Amino acid sequence: MNLRCIIIDDEPHAVNLLEVLIAQTTQWQLLGKCYNALEALDFLKKHQVDFIFLDINMPHLSGIELAGLLPSATKIVFTTAYAEHAADSYAFQTIDYLLKPITLKRFLTATQKIEAVFGKLPATEKVENKHDENYFFVKTGKTLRKVSIAEILYFEGEKEYVRLVTGTEEILIYKRLKDIADQVQAPFVRVHNSYIVNTKMLNKIQDNHIYIGTKQIPVSEKFRDGFMALIRQRIF
Structure with missing residues (x-):
């Protein structure tokens, strides 16, 4: 996701890290590095960002105080x-x-949370994504196959290729699962090193596993948050 x-x-050491x-680990654009609150306020007047990484303990003006000066919709990772x-x-x-x-x-857990937040925004607020349409083309061998997003159950990584599974067929894609994860957005979410699932196709969640039809898929700690x-958006 290009945030x-x-x-x-x-x-400086914390900034460098x-x-x-x-x-x-991401495809985000780091637009700037600010070493104090006044520098940050000036930067944010001139540039539009999706979110900020904000240290709390800074001299003269703390991160909490700075956050209180920013527009209320500003999204923050403290x-x-x-x-x-x-x-x-x-409070922010x-x-x-x-x-x-x-x-x-x-940090990887945080990236999942961040991208989940932006994945659920209304379409007018989302970062532009080439898969906003309801289908995409999959290259398998020398053929480009048109696949409806609504038909995809899950992607399963298998070494040097990915298995795309629908309700009626399986298609081998010669890409890594990480490459697929970088290109898709909600309702798709990565739940394991080997799986990306279509959350609209889930039947149930139980004991750190999800079920799509008869397929049982593990949810690893790395991607659980x-x-x-x-999922919490749909819990009553």
């Missing part, structure tokens, strides 16, 4: 070394709260 973000943090994590600020942070449009030092595992963020 635009900035980092606001007075610690986030920059590396973003570059290595970063801090201190857990006690968590309650205050959720907080997507996640990352404790420093930020690990790769924890992002998956459940989508």
Whole structure:
């Protein structure tokens, strides 16, 4: 998902770490790095971003104080070394709260939450995506097959290729599952290193497994938060 973000943090080491994590694990555009609140306010007047990474403990103006000066719709991922600020942070449009030092595992969980939030926005607010239509073409061998998105049950990764499964057929795609994950959006969500599922096709969720027809698919810890963020929208 091609989202635009900035980092606001007075610690160069923390900024560098986030920059590396973003570059290595996402397709996001890091539009800027601001080392204090005043620099960030000036930057945000001139640039439109989808969300911000915001450190809480900064001199002169804290992240919480800065957040109070931003438009109320601003989406924020707070970063801090201190857990006690968590309650205050959720007075804003907080997507996640990352404790420093930020690990790769924890950052990947955050990326799932972030992309789940933007995946559920109205179409007019979504980042442009080439799969906004109700079908796409799949290259299999020398053939381009037209596949309706509504018919897809799930994608299953198998080493150097992906198995696309509908209710009537299976199509082999010579891509990695990661490449597929980078191209699809809700209602598709990755739930495991080997699976991307169409959440509209789920029959039930039980004991860290989801069921699509008779197919039982595991939900791994790595992807659970992002998956459940989508599911919670439909829980009564």
